[in-house]
Amino acid sequence: MTDLLAARTQMALSLGFHIVFAAVGIAMPFLMSIAHHRYLKTRRPEFRVLTKAWSKTVAIFFAVGAVSGTALSFELGLLWPGFMIHAGPIIGMPFSWEGAAFFLEAIFIGIFLYGWKKLPERSHWLSGVMVGLSGVASGFFVICANGWMNSPAGFDWNNGHPINIDPWAAMFNEAALGQGVHMIIASFQAVGFAFAGVHALLYLKLKHPVHHEAMKIAFMVGAVAAIIQPISGDLAAKSVAVRQPIKLAAMEGHFETEKGAPLLIGGLPNVEERRTDYALPLPKALSFLAFGDFNAEVKGLNDFPRELWPPVVVTHIAFQIMVGIGTLMALVGIVGLFWLWKKPQNFLKPLWLKALVAMSPLGLIAIEAGWVVTEVGRQPWVIYGYLKTADALTPRPGIIFTLILYLVIYLALSLVVYQLVRRQITTLQQDLGQTQDKEVSA
């Protein structure tokens, strides 16, 4: 394994691990606040139990997200000093804002988790909402920095060095808004469906009404996000079509430049033969989706030098996974919301509950696939069109060892978190049993 591949793998591993915790950290506080609000309105003890249970999930995921995020802020330098020496001054601003937002999140999470008896109810509830808002802000800012790597702006490149730096233009680059909105919606979608699935499973097992309520809250959040997500995805892809035609071509497995290009559903790109096999083509759909015109010309990979192609197979398959899952989630979201509105009894049918259980990991898988699309699809560049990933690599040897170290740590952490959440659920059962007893005795 070359040092470059080891470094790229380590970065992918670290980002892939962190993004799960980051997504939960963005969306989960809102689920918690909705449950909390319901408790304050109805005073039903099971909502208090639910709020506390969800807040513990937030606490666990936030802590792991915080330390893995800290690791990432160092890793950028430990692996890619050649990138950071240029990028630091240009995109430091979104990073510094992200730091500030994250700081607020860390403060408010302390206030919320340990302030149950210490604060007036309303302030306490607000502190929970603030956790979510600062989480969204910090997520958005850090994606502005990633957007800049896809759509570099705010500097002039002079002999391999940036001059005339304009941090504002760099932060508000063309990719930032589309990518940021897309990821934040994805967080709500993935986390909403994930927890709807967890509580559907618990409801199947235990039939306790609190899981029905929890499932409804989580599903509504996830479904609304899933339904608007295709719009945001379409806008993001249209922006890629203009800014990074190579990335779009790799995503779509599109080799030959043509007018009225078909959209390929599925399929396996054959890079040697320069065609995508086994795909289902939708005539002219790609031209329409990318440029809003059925006869627009879409550039194919063949128009670009071979050494500037990203890994086509990985990018295309990851993109298909993301779009496929997104479409499924949007459809299920529409059906589920309609039932909630018109036929609530359908919402408790075992088949529907099992479907939700089966869907629970899909959103997170789609997030991972989406990051593969944007990061692998940008290769061989780290700063698109300016700096190659290989030229940003650290000169130090032995990256393979840190890769193994990180792999071991992250695997261990994943296992422990999984076990912890499982045990939290068991405890939740006991707590609920107690609230029921109280109601009976009352």
Next chain:
Amino acid sequence: MSMVDVVLIFLGLAILFYVLFGGADLGGGIMELFLSKDTREDERALITHAMAPVWEANHVWLILAVVIVFMGFPRVYTEGSTYLHLPLMAVLVGIVARGCAFTFRYYDTARTYRRTYTRIFAYSSLWTAFFLGVLGGSSVAGLINPEAKTYAELFLDPWLNPFCISLGLFTASFCTMLATIFLVGEADEIELTRILRRKAKIALVVTSLIAPLPLIMAEFMGRPLLQMILQHPMSLGFFALAILLVPLVWISLNRSIWTTWARAFSVMLVASIILSWFMAQYPTALYYAPDSYHRALSFYEAAAPAATLRVLVGALVVGSLCIFPALAYLFKIFKWDTLDEERRYKP
């Protein structure tokens, strides 16, 4: 007062706050290696209770410092993360391990793993504090040599030397001292307070005994650190203040009504040491080996362009305006209000 200096003040504050607050948290973990037999559970509960609401926020000072360095002084960040990657990696592993172990211990409903979590939390706290000291030392040790040929000269010598190691030990000991002194004020029970007070004194003595070591080791390695401190009036002033504060901390630890003073003096003590170091080193970020092409990398030559620094200062000012009120509120609820007898933690 240039833009670089303004950014440096923020950087200095971020590092200082991380050493004080994050350091006290690390010290809390190290304390768990020295629990008394009779009050073991009480002490552990007290440490957890004291840390839980604030440790996340205390930890963010480090992230802030890192962001300021890579945005404001990109060369310091890249050179540091290249030649000091081993101690940096060690710090990272420690941070991940202790943050997770602490949280897991708090939220794991099964008691089976508590001992494992506690062990990881305590040892990784010691590990992290030690390597943070090593990192601080390697910026001033003057052994970074980009022209070196061998792996050992490039990546081990800059930090694997008597000076950095003694500084690591010193950091771990003053973190522990901070934690014990802070906890004296958190405990409610007479017996527990007495035990903590005794431990605080021991920690103070140990810290004072280790303190000269880095200076001696530096002389021994031909690095005139003491001279650097003595040459700079501000640095000398803080150095003298630190020495003066040692007996003050001792005296205030002997009286129960002076607990708050003990806290204040110990914070001043550690802050003086850090500020003395900053002043002695200013404006140099990293000292290189005598036989390397560069003698030192100053913050001025490593600074980002003016446009970036302006934006960074703006972000820091606006960020401070948002963060400080919230932070003050957090500490008011969980720390200040506990000074009131009624609201103390009761096991």
